[in-house]
Amino acid sequence: GAVVSQHPSRVICKSGTSVKIECRSLDFQATTMFWYRQFPKQSLMLMATSNEGSKATYEQGVEKDKFLINHASLTLSTLTVTSAHPEDSSFYICSANYRGETQYFGPGTRLLVL
Amino acid sequence: GESVGLHLPTLSVQEGDNSIINCAYSNSASDYFIWYKQESGKGPQFIIDIRSNMDKRQGQRVTVLLNKTVKHLSLQIAATQPGDSAVYFCAESPNFGNEKLTFGTGTRLTIIP
Numbered sequence: 001g002a003v004v005s006q007h008p009s010r011v012i013c014k015s016g017t018s019v020k021i022e023c024r025s026l027d028f029q030a031t032t033m034f035w036y037r038q039f040p041k042q043s044l045m046l047m048a049t050s051n052e053g054s055k056a057t058y059e060q061g062v063e064k065d066k067f068l069i070n071h072a073s074l075t076l077s078t079l080t081v082t083s084a085h086p087e088d089s090s091f092y093i094c095s096a097n098y099r100g101e102t103q104y105f106g107p108g109t110r111l112l113v114l
Numbered sequence: 115g116e117s118v119g120l121h122l123p124t125l126s127v128q129e130g131d132n133s134i135i136n137c138a139y140s141n142s143a144s145d146y147f148i149w150y151k152q153e154s155g156k157g158p159q160f161i162i163d164i165r166s167n168m169d170k171r172q173g174q175r176v177t178v179l180l181n182k183t184v185k186h187l188s189l190q191i192a193a194t195q196p197g198d199s200a201v202y203f204c205a206e207s208p209n210f211g212n213e214k215l216t217f218g219t220g221t222r223l224t225i226i227p
Contacts, residue, residue, distance in 0.1 A: 006157075034214060043203060043217045044158070093157045100211050102148065105157035 002098045003027050006106035013084055014114055020080045021109045023094030029074035030096035034103060035067075038091040050077040084113045126224045133194050135221045137187040137204035144206040148215065149178060149189045151200045158203060161189070165210055191223075199225045 003026040013019050023033055031052045036044040048069055049057040056069035068080040077096075081088055089112050095103040127133040139147070145166045150158035164171045164178045164187075171178050177190040187204050201222050205215040 002160075004157075043219050046214050046216075049214055095158075097211075102160060102163055103215060104160055105150070108155070108157045110155070 002102075002104040004094065004096050004104050004106040006092075006094055006109050008109060009107060010110045010112075012112045012114065015085050016083055018080055018082045019084055019111060020078055021092055021094075021111075023077045023079070023096070023106055025075045025096040025098075028096070028098055030098070031074060031100075032097040033071060033077040034095045034097075035069060035077070035079050036093045036095070038093060038108075040091075044093060047079075052077075081111065084111070086113045089113045123219065124222045124224070126226055127194050128226050129196060130193055133191045133198070133223060135189045135191075135202050135204075135223065137189075137218050139185050139187060139204070139206050139218075141206060141208070141216070142182075142185060143208055146207045146210040146213075147178070147180060147187050148205045148207075149176075149187075150203045150205060151198075152203060152220075153200045161202075194223075194225050196225050196227060199223060 005024045005026055007022045011019055033050040035047045037047050038044050046059050047062045050069045050071040052071045052074050058064045066082055071077040091108050091110055093105055093108040095105045098104050148163040149161040151161050152158045162173045162176050162178045164180050169180050175192045179188045201220045203220045204218045207213040207215050
């Protein structure tokens with residue numbers, strides 16, 4: 001139990017385009033999912049908390065109009081990086097809260113913006 | 115602001131020996147702590163957790179110790195194996211449940227064959 005998937009695992013896009021990343025809880029329902037960003041050799045930084053059926057809560061310094069989050073069902077949250085630029089290149093990881101207790105993480109999505 | 119940090123950024127251990135990874139946290143209100151293992155290019159993998167009303171918890175080959183007096187958390191891995199090589203993160207939360215986590219800086223553990 002507590003398996004979280006992400007799609008795609010890797011994506012390369014041109015500067016100015018938008019990229020959508022999906023996060024799914026495969027064998028459980030998650031009312032809350034989280035989105036993190038991780039730069040090389042650094043720790044995970046929380047970007048936003050995604051709540052099913054309501055607006056996401058963004059951390060300070062994270063642009064909500066640039067990082068659009070949609071949590072339309074209890075098993076799916078999406079993160080869309082709009083008008084991506086090279087500085088948005090990073091490893092994006094989601095997590096889902098299992099049974100309202102512990103967070104389990106997806107495998108991550110490597111984004112490279114050219 | 116509050117932060118969670120680690121004493122040692124890198125640790126090398128001989129295969130078969132025990133390893134101890136340490137973590138200092140600064141938020142005395144933290145109630146829940148988790149250790150994650152992250153291999154290169156992958157997402158963090160849950161190892162073990164502990165709530166603030168406990169000072170020790172054991173899993174398979176792993177033990178987490180919590181010292182609330184000095185705000186210190188440690189992860190002990192017994193009889194280390196090559197597959198234990200990874201970056202280990204401690205994370206803390208103010209509450210057990212649907213709360214965001216604050217991650218430490220991470221420790222890279224390398225197992226020497």
